[in-house]
Amino acid sequence: MSGSRERASKDTTVDVVVVGAGFAGLSAAERLVSTGRSVLVVEGRDRVGGRSFSGEVAGVKVDLGATWVSPRHTAIRDLASRVGCSTTEQFDHGRNVLWMAGRRRTYSGTIPKVSPAVLVDMTRMQTAVNKLVATIDVNAAWETPGAARLDAISFGEWLDRKNALPNTRALMAIISKVQWGCAPGDVSLLHVLRYIRAAGGLHHMLDVEGGANQDRFLETTQEIAKRVAERLGDRVRLETPVRRITQGDEGVTVRTDSGEIHARYAIVTTAPAHRATIEFEPALPEQTEGLTRTWRMGALSKAFVAYEKPFWRADGFSGEALTDTGTVFITFDVSPTHSGPGVLMTFCDPRVFDGFDPETRRDLVVRQLVDLYGPQARTPIDYLDHCWGSEPFAPGGPHPAAGPHATMNYGKALTEPHGRIHWAGTETAGEWAGTMNGAVLTGQRTAERIVTLLTRDVREGASR
Missing domain, CATH: 3.90.660.10 (Polyamine Oxidase; Chain A, domain 2)
Structure with a gap:
């Protein structure tokens, strides 16, 4: 089994509740369990994996979602190796x-071999992109020098200003559709630059040999998630969408269609736009609300x-x-x-x-x-x-298509905790944001922060 579909008929109490059974949520749960904490992962879908989803064509297992890994994606590779995927x-x-x-x-x-004029133009545009990418603060793009200027225009507007030739624009449009699920005019230049920097640069993002597209998993990427979920057993609950999260001084209460879950802390791993499907009490800060509105999915x-x-x-x-x-x-x-x-x-x-x-x-x-x-x-x-x-x-999917001004105005809310509610997910990563590797890393890091908080709570409770 890759998760329980049995719906609880009574309330559950754990140390940490994790919302979302993608790589971030499963990695967070795995790390928490390894430290002896009690965990429950709730997932609205009838499957684990998030944007990793497998199918079969002519008897061959294929990735309908996330697919490739780079040699530098060590976190997801280590996870896959531990569960026997190659x-x-x-x-x-x-x-x-x-x-x-x-x-x-x-x-x-x-890079396609095109006419000499287009080749010169493509080289010019790649050089311009790389020059800007080198300036980006990958952990806080909104603090990059000149960030407001970069975020005020779309990627498409920037190509216009650089007088990119039609063939160059067409190739950049393909990159935009693959990476952000939108046309260049629908995504902020700063958002594009942040993702390119996080991916290890433009060449690493696009290359097969030595790059982000070098390898696939024989068993499919979702199979990795399934095997992690099997190890977690009944700690993973499927078809359990979260409707409301309330919190107080002592903990959080997560309400689903089948009951309530009480925990000391919550880790929410949904994409920023999908945070809006959950009601929070107290309400999310305005900056976080803005993130859910403006970081729409491609x-x-x-x-x-x-x-x-x-x-x-x-x-x-x-x-x-x-x-x-x-x-x-x-x-x-x-x-x-x-x-x-x-x-x-x-x-x-x-x-x-x-x-x-x-x-x-x-x-x-x-x-x-x-x-x-x-x-x-x-x-x-x-x-x-x-x-x-x-x-x-x-x-x-595959990623948010954040438009102009969205990163400057709301990007900080990607990781800023809301009381006892902490955020994880590939969008919240610095390096490797937008990859399975980034998702795994954010799950592990957020779990470690929660362990520190739980330890602090025990010490403070003992000292009273």
Whole structure:
């Protein structure tokens, strides 16, 4: 089992209640249990993993959400190793495909080989981005010199001011849709720079070999969460959305549809926007309320198309493609072996994808794969997709698309405790914010702070 679905018929009392069974919540619970504290993790979904969610296509397990890890993501790698999950390299051998301005071309490496003018422009823009990224305070972006100026405009406005060429803008738009689930005009420049700095720089964020996309987990990322939850046993309670959290001098009370949980402290690991689904008493400070309103979630969809074999490999292609038009805007080869089945993972723009029925979505994706990889792509053996923006509970992803002014005005509330309520989750990380690694680190760090507070409470109680 990866969590209990049995709903409590009476109140429960523990040292710490953790809201959310993603990597932050599970890591916090694991650390607290290791120190002898009593813990209950409550999760509104019917599964653990948060934005890590697995599916199956043509008998192959695939990641519908969070997927890759860098060699530098040691926290999530250590967690995976402890529960018996292993990595496999992301396949990237051969030529990549670029479909831009109605023309199909091939290239090798991370950055497409385009016309000399565009190549110069892309280099100019990367240099400008890297120069700004180097100034960012990754732990408190709002305290970065010139932060107000950087947060006053969108990423798209900045590209306008830098007179980026159309092809450069198209490539930056792909990065924006993959990372923040939105167009460049919908996300603050400061927010973009913070995430790039947190990811280890632009190249590390985009690269396969040595970068953030180097490895995948054979068992899928959600399997890691499932195995951690199995170790926690009945300390994890699924289908238990939190409705209200009240607090006083002695502790907190968490109200769910099935009962109340009393604890000394609470750790809330939901994305900032989803904090708004919980009623707090006393009410959240204005800055924290503002965070829930302005750090809205982006939206991103994925589709997996399976074939008998990864036929593109025989033609010398890596399975990586970038496109500036249509539903699909990026593809990767996630085939288990060279002999098959062949599986292409595609990222899809929800604006021209989510609103259609499953059969239409499939046709839209396959049609584009034919353009990218030829007529053999026309006859898949299986198909699977997932629309994160349409999820019924805690929708959206992969990350918040914080617009202009949101980081300066409300960013500090990401981690500022509200009395006995503490926050964790990948958004609250400094380094590695936006990654599974960041989520694990914030869960562990927040748990350690709570252990310190619990120890202090015992000492103060004994001295009275």
